[in-house]
Amino acid sequence: MKAVLLRNGLLIDGTGKDAQAGMDVLIEGHQITSIGTHLSLPVHYDPADVDVIELDGKTIMPGMTEAHTHFTWQNSLYIQDIDFKPLEETMLGCYLNAQTMIKSGFTSCVSAAARGRVDIALRDAINQGLIVGPRMLANGAEISATGSFVDLHPNHVHVSGLSIFADGEDAVRRTVRSLLKEGADLVKLNVSGESLTPHARSEMTLYTLKEVRAAVEEAHARGKRVYTHARSSDSVKICVEAGVDIIGHADFIDDEAFEMLVEHKNRLFVVPALNWLVSTLEHGAQYFGQEAIDATGYKEGLEIALSNMNRLYKAGVRILPGGDYGFKWCPHGGYARDLEHFVKLVGMTPMDAIVSATKYGGQVMLMEDKIGTIEAGKLADILVVDGNPLDNISILQDHDKLHVVMKDGAYIVNKLPIRQVQGA
Ligand SMILES: [Zn+2]
Numbered sequence: 001m002k003a004v005l006l007r008n009g010l011l012i013d014g015t016g017k018d019a020q021a022g023m024d025v026l027i028e029g030h031q032i033t034s035i036g037t038h039l040s041l042p043v044h045y046d047p048a049d050v051d052v053i054e055l056d057g058k059t060i061m062p063g064m065t066e067a068h069t070h071f072t073w074q075n076s077l078y079i080q081d082i083d084f085k086p087l088e089e090t091m092l093g094c095y096l097n098a099q100t101m102i103k104s105g106f107t108s109c110v111s112a113a114a115r116g117r118v119d120i121a122l123r124d125a126i127n128q129g130l131i132v133g134p135r136m137l138a139n140g141a142e143i144s145a146t147g148s149f150v151d152l153h154p155n156h157v158h159v160s161g162l163s164i165f166a167d168g169e170d171a172v173r174r175t176v177r178s179l180l181k182e183g184a185d186l187v188k189l190n191v192s193g194e195s196l197t198p199h200a201r202s203e204m205t206l207y208t209l210k211e212v213r214a215a216v217e218e219a220h221a222r223g224k225r226v227y228t229h230a231r232s233s234d235s236v237k238i239c240v241e242a243g244v245d246i247i248g249h250a251d252f253i254d255d256e257a258f259e260m261l262v263e264h265k266n267r268l269f270v271v272p273a274l275n276w277l278v279s280t281l282e283h284g285a286q287y288f289g290q291e292a293i294d295a296t297g298y299k300e301g302l303e304i305a306l307s308n309m310n311r312l313y314k315a316g317v318r319i320l321p322g323g324d325y326g327f328k329w330c331p332h333g334g335y336a337r338d339l340e341h342f343v344k345l346v347g348m349t350p351m352d353a354i355v356s357a358t359k360y361g362g363q364v365m366l367m368e369d370k371i372g373t374i375e376a377g378k379l380a381d382i383l384v385v386d387g388n389p390l391d392n393i394s395i396l397q398d399h400d401k402l403h404v405v406m407k408d409g410a411y412i413v414n415k416l417p418i419r420q421v422q423g424a
Pocket residue numbers: 068070112324
């Protein structure tokens with residue numbers, strides 16, 4: 001078994017505890033086995049099997065989790081492009097996106113929908129060690145009502161793309177059952193609209209409580225979870241009442257929806273996907289025209305979302321990074337921008353933003369006992385960052401500063417010299 005000794009780092013362990021300078025972390029095989037100052041080298045090892053890496057004060061932190069991932073969205077301009085790209089090319093793009101993600105420091109991700117069985121095939125290939133990528137919770141097509149914001153083609157055009165349209169409880173049940181049969185870890189429902197699609201705006205609620213509850217019953221009966229797109233206040237209330245596990249957006253919540261989220265904070269997660277709004281406001285006009293972007297109401301919507309995320313954060317609701325990356329104006333690779341938004345726009349401390357990406361990430365992956373923090377006995381999903389993200393959270397976006405990305409004890413990225421034990 002190989003061992004790796006990371007020496008003299010600034011440890012941000014992901015629990016929220018203060019950073020500690022001068023720390024060593026010992027990794028044996030897949031696991032973190034020891035953490036402390038001036039750790040001695042494991043004597044029972046053949047020296048050739050121990051890598052010693054001097055960090056000279058660089059930051060050691062857990063690998064992060066991206067909680068709103070769409071590998072099958074491939075930096076296209078229009079949502080319709082996702083439907084029209086052939087699945088075979090989409091699959092290849094997903095393979096590359098998975099590599100981009102892990103090299104960006106995100107060693108785990110929760111898919112918030114994908115085309116066909118692409119996620120499932122990708123997850124299985126990663127788990128079998130055939131290809132490099134993050135730990136994945138795989139999703140299937142978005143389950144949507146007819147006329148929802150992803151129902152983008154004229155009625156006479158039938159496209160088998162990013163959505164499966166299901167209206168009424170029976171159709172929703174049937175769709176959830178078939179997606180889970182295929183091997184999805186969770187299903188995604190579009191409960192509210194999205195204002196980039198004028199006929200189904202964010203303030204509209206497009207599924208009923210009965211339909212959402214039907215999906216939750218079917219998923220939970222199989223030990224699986226439900227992820228929703230829910231911007232309107234009513235859609236969030238429906239999701240909480242129906243028992244949805246992961247709520248995407250939750251930006252237009254009124255006081256009642258806020259109280260409901262707080263009441264259920266121990267069982268659910270909120271993933272606001274703020275970068276979608278921020279990036280669309282930054283770059284959308286150049287592609288769609290200023291008038292179209294003004295008509296979305298995203299500018300006012302972002303303000304509302306930020307103040308609601310601030311009060312959810314203060315109330316202890318777990319808010320996770322995950323930003324709907326995969327469009328031309330918010331491409332794959334920028335995932336850590338969400339942490340900057342949490343600090344600069346929502347008002348989180350940098351430490352809490354890191355906890356949301358690490359400890360809460362382990363929780364949303366249902367792997368809290370194995371990943372998300374740097375503690376003895378956990379799997380070695382570890383980053384070494386050149387700089388201190390507590391001083392400048394933006395450095396996590398700089399891939400050049402990610403000097404080591406390790407998943408399960410294996411190097412995905414290593415830019416630092418390795419010495420063998422004799423020289424230690
Ligand atoms: Zn999404």
